[in-house]
Amino acid sequence: xxxxxxxxxxxxxxxxxxxxxxxxxxxxxxxxxxxxxxxxxxxxxxxxxxxxxxxxxxxxxxxxxxxxxxxxxxxxxxxxxxxxxxxxxxxxxxxxxxxxxxxxxxxxxxxxxxxxxxxxxxxxxxxxxxxxxxxxxxxxxxxxxxxxxxxxxxxxxxxxxxxxxxxxxxxxxxxxxxxxxxxxxxxxxxxxxxxxxxxxxxxxxxxxxxxxxxxxxxxxxxxx
Numbered sequence: 001x002x003x004x005x006x007x008x009x010x011x012x013x014x015x016x017x018x019x020x021x022x023x024x025x026x027x028x029x030x031x032x033x034x035x036x037x038x039x040x041x042x043x044x045x046x047x048x049x050x051x052x053x054x055x056x057x058x059x060x061x062x063x064x065x066x067x068x069x070x071x072x073x074x075x076x077x078x079x080x081x082x083x084x085x086x087x088x089x090x091x092x093x094x095x096x097x098x099x100x101x102x103x104x105x106x107x108x109x110x111x112x113x114x115x116x117x118x119x120x121x122x123x124x125x126x127x128x129x130x131x132x133x134x135x136x137x138x139x140x141x142x143x144x145x146x147x148x149x150x151x152x153x154x155x156x157x158x159x160x161x162x163x164x165x166x167x168x169x170x171x172x173x174x175x176x177x178x179x180x181x182x183x184x185x186x187x188x189x190x191x192x193x194x195x196x197x198x199x200x201x202x203x204x205x206x207x208x209x210x211x212x213x214x215x216x217x218x219x220x221x222x223x224x
Contacts (some may be wrong), residue, residue, distance in 0.1 A: 031095060032220065037213040038224040043203025044134045044184065045212065050074065053139035061205045062104040063212070065123045065187045066115075066197030069100050070220025076192050079200070080132060080209045083214045085176055091221035097172035099125070099185075100213040101200040103160040103165070114156035123189050125151040127171050129181040143187050151173050152190065156198065163200075166191035172216060 037174075038044075046058040051073055063079035088094070105113035114121060127150070130143040149170035153163060168185075175182030189196060201210035 001122040008037070030219070031217050034087045034216045034218070035213065036216070037208065037211050038083070038203050039208070039211065040204040042083075042084070043081075043163040043211065044083075045079065045204075046132075046134050046203045047077050047079045047202075048137060048139040048142055050076040050139050056136055056138055057063075058134040058137065059114070059204055061202055063101070063187065063200045063202045064197060065121075066071045066188050066199070067189055067194050068197065069194050074194070076189040077197070078139075078186055079202075080128065080137060080143075080184060080186050081202075081212055082128070083212075084179075085172070088176055088216060088218050089220050090176075091175070092218040093221075094169055094173040094176060094216060094218045096215075097167070097169045098147070098215045099166040099168045100162070100164045100215075101166070102210045102212075104199045104201040104205070105160055113159040114161060115159065115196055116155055117195040118193060119191060119196055119199055120155045121189060122155050122191075123153045123187050125153065125166070125168060125171065125185050125187050127174055128183040128186050131183055143183060143186075146174075146181070146217050153187070153198065168214075196223055 013197060039126050045063055046056065047064055049057065049145055051070065063081065064077040066077040068075040101112065126145045126147060128143050132143040133199055149166050151171060153168060161181065171185065203211045205211050
């Protein structure tokens with residue numbers, strides 16, 4: 001009888017343990033992943049141009065951070081982009097955020113594609129802290145930005161280099177934590193001197209795979 005009781009007791013204990021492990025309130029908070037690569041309808045990005053300070057480029061197929069000269073005039077371009085982070089629950093801890101930007105070059109202008117003719121074309125990615133509209137943003141009404149958790153893109157290794165998996169974790173966490181001061185990102189050259197620049201495809205690009213992509217991994221808050 002004793003030999004029969006022991007297996008029976010072990011079975012009861014095992015069932016109880018498995019039941020407890022599957023209770024929702026005892027489950028560990030797992031990582032969730034959100035991949036964002038919006039198109040021209042859902043995407044929010046634009047470039048601004050010092051040469052035409054009141055012109056909006058919200059429908060441009062490219063995002064450029066550049067300093068150049070055209071017909072003797074100085075040209076400085078900066079790019080703005082924002083992703084819809086509403087799919088990340090409020091209070092979540094962002095464990096990883098990776099931005100991927102894909103090179104744009106159609107061969108029509110010498111300033112397209114990456115260039116570091118006169119020096120490094122390294123660039124800042126910084127958090128935008130005031131509201132901007134894709135259809136109205138211009139050089140003259142650029143929003144403000146913060147240097148907190150800024151990211152530096154290194155000089156390119158080729159004119160058509162894709163920048164894949166840029167670590168923007170701290171910056172995206174700041175955007176999510178402070179929605180009133182989290183309005184996407186601005187990309188601008190560290191040194192805005194001719195002739196240097198970065199050129200990427202925007203969300204308006206015809207090829208889906210070339211559009212900016214943000215991959216966010218997060219843990220939901222366990223508080224109830």
